[in-house]
Amino acid sequence: MSTTAEPGLRERKKAATRQALHESAVRLAMEHGLDRITVEAIADDAGVSRRTFSNYFGSKEEALMYGDFQRIQRLVDAVRARPSDETPWQALTAAAAGFNHEVGDLDPRTVAQSRLLRTHPTVLAAQMQTFAAAERDLAAEVTRRLKEEDPRGVRARMTAATFLLALRVSLNLWLDAPAGTALWDVAEEALATAGRGLA
Template identity: 40%
Template sequence: MNDAGLRERKKAATRAALSEAAMRLAEEHGVEHVTAEAIADAAGVSPRTFHNYFANKEEAILAATWDFVRDVVAALRARPAGESALEALRHIADDLTATSGASVERIAARMRLMETSPALSSRNDVLREEVGRMVVDAVAERSGTDPDRDLYPRLLVASLHAALNAAMDVWRAGKTGRDLTDLLTEAFDQLDAGLREPPR
């Protein structure tokens, strides 16, 4: 591996360590009691290093969730061209829940934290707008639609977001005995039954 590749891996590892430390401290002490200095100390770096990666603690806590979404966008662009956007996203969701169950559960944990922290929820709204446009653009590319003229890419992404939230809510309630993967499969089934990609 060349020096540039090694540096990028080290940067990614530091970012992940800071995000994990932020999440752990927020769960243990509450978001309002966590500081950037405490996160940096828990990750074994300086506060200056923390601020090289994140603007604030909320961004650090949420980083893994939105990195996860960026990974979904990259995976969507890499799927076979013949698949519809919904079909491609379904394959990605299946792969992610099969290999990254812990990541999905951490997203659920962050959702719980947002219910107790207006600052975290507010920062999540900003990130959702920024990253959400990436997902809409990727769906538009795959479906041959224009995200600023056609409803389909925004409607699919909004519907998928609502379906995933519904699956998460039912899973978190814990009254069905079903695991999250099963609920996500049903969510995609219901979307697939009614939201067809428009003709090109």
């Protein structure tokens, strides 16, 4: 085997382990409740040691939120891929629309996870950390697209934060909406409202 292939294989194995731990965390939390599961139980379910768990996640909440982290990173990548002549808000909202078209509404397991999140402050804190990291990445992309000066980065951070807040609010509204309501219909309205004055 060539040495050039080894890093790719190693990274794939790491990704598979991380995904297995996330799936175990979600499954056990759904079956038993987050308060009743431990890091050890998640590691056992995924077939790895407690030490291995700690190499990938700092807590059971972080393992549970890994799916959100993946979705947010894909959204950030979609924003980066937008045409360079789009304004920051155009790029953000177009990326969100394209992302929604690609993945559609959330699957039932993710919906159940989102409902669980709203009842556990520790999980909500982990979500906020995920969104904070995404906010920094999105603010950098906004800065790249701004035409006016933004020496302190206030406009860039406010734009990124407003975008993510609109997505979080729309998800919470959708979780409480009648069955059959499309997530993107709620998100589109939230983004249009949030974007007034930012476009």
